[in-house]
Structure formats: structure tokens, C-alpha cells
Amino acid sequence: MSDQPAVLAIIPARGGSKGLPNKNILPLAGKPLIAYSIEAGLEAKSITRVLVTTDSPEIAKVAESFGAEVPFLRPAELAKDDTPTMPVLQHALEVLKKKEGFQPDLVVLLQPTSPLRTKEDIDGAVNVLYRLDADLVTSVCRVKHHPYWMLKVENERATPFFPNGFVSRRQELPNVFALNGAVYVYKKEQVTQPKPTDQIRQGVWIMDVDRSIDIDTWFDFKVAETWLNMHGR
DSSP, X not given: OOOSOOEEEEEEOOSOOXXXXXXGGSEETTEEHHHXXXXXXXXXXXXXXXXXXXXXXXXXXXXXXXXXXXXXXXXXXXXXXXXXXXXXXXXXXXXXXXXXXXXXXXXXXXOTTOTTOOHHHHHHHHHHHHHHTOSEEEEEEEOSSOGGGOEEEETTEEEESSTTOOOSOGGGSOOOEEEEEEEXXXXXXXXXXXXXXXXXXXXXXXXXXXXXXXXXXXXHHHHHHHHHXXXXX
């Protein structure tokens, strides 16, 4: 029996998408969008299994062809436009426990809309969780538009969003980061029995801004495709 922790990567990919129909399997620089997340998960040293949870037989077929496990189809009630991610993860763990008796130590959420995330990002985020003994680690990037430079506009008049917070020189701005949606690493208990938000020990894995694109529109899709054609994967 191995002492290595069981780390389950879950890629949620429902069939419906209003902005980009069939988004998760659209061809992106020669491969279906979802393939990039599957390959990164399979290549990451820290990952034990890569599972795709989907309601779509078509997505399931594509996912399996790239090496992911698709041991079940997600029920329709967990594949709606407004379905939160946590119940989807909980459902996957419940099915695996019931069918196989399998319970991971960690759950790594890889959203298929982040194709520029790498195996190094996954392993790096997992290592941060171990190093900090955190409950959750999220990937982040520096913000493109600093909040200290944001304005409130009312009746065509502008005021600083933060009172007395406007800074004219970039060098004086404090470092600010935002979630980029590429990697989430959870201790299993944080999925099955989440702690209150104010009790979560959270760490971060910092990614470059140019690899932090989250595909939601055709513009995002073309930007990611341009990056991949330039840099390759």
C-alpha cells in the first residue's frame, strides 16, 4: 500500500453553454478545449486520478479519448446555468465512495476554461497546501486594473472608489491579486464538510497574468488560441 496521498483532479464540464455553444469541446489550436485541462492533470506529478464530471455523452467521449475517467454522467439538476461548483464536487465524491469505496485526501478543481494552466501550476498549488497545512489553495494573478485607480461615476461625475485611495504613481501601488479560476486545491473535508469562511486556512499559488485567461467569450477564446499558437503546449 502506498503512503502517497490520493489526489483527485475533477474537471467539471457541462454540455450547455449560452455564451459559447459546446464550449468545452470546441477545437482550440488543434485540440478540444477540455483536452488542455485533462493533459495538465495527467502530467502533474501530484495527481492520482483525473476525472471529468459531465452531463453530456459527447463531452464524456472526448474526455475519455484524452485519458480522463468518466465513470458516471452528472444528473441534469447539477448541470444548470446557475449550479454552484461545490455540489458538483460533492456529488462526484459521493459516487466514487459508493461505487468504489474511494476517498481522496485532496480534491483539485480544474476548470476547463483555463487552458493555459500547466502541470507546474497544479503541482505548485498542491505543494503550497502541504507546506502551509492549508484547507484550500487557490491560483491568483496580479490584477490588470488596480482598485486604487478605479472610479465611481454618478451623473457623469467621478469620485475615487476608495476614499483618499487614489495613487498617481504605479510604483506606490500595493500588490493586489485576484482569483483566476485555474486551480483550486481542497482538503477532502473542505468539500464534504466545509468550514465557515472565516475559519478556512487559505493559501495561494501565483500565476502570470498572460496565462490566467478564463474563457467565457469568443474574444477570450481567440486570445487563448493566439497565445497557444505563439507559445505551444
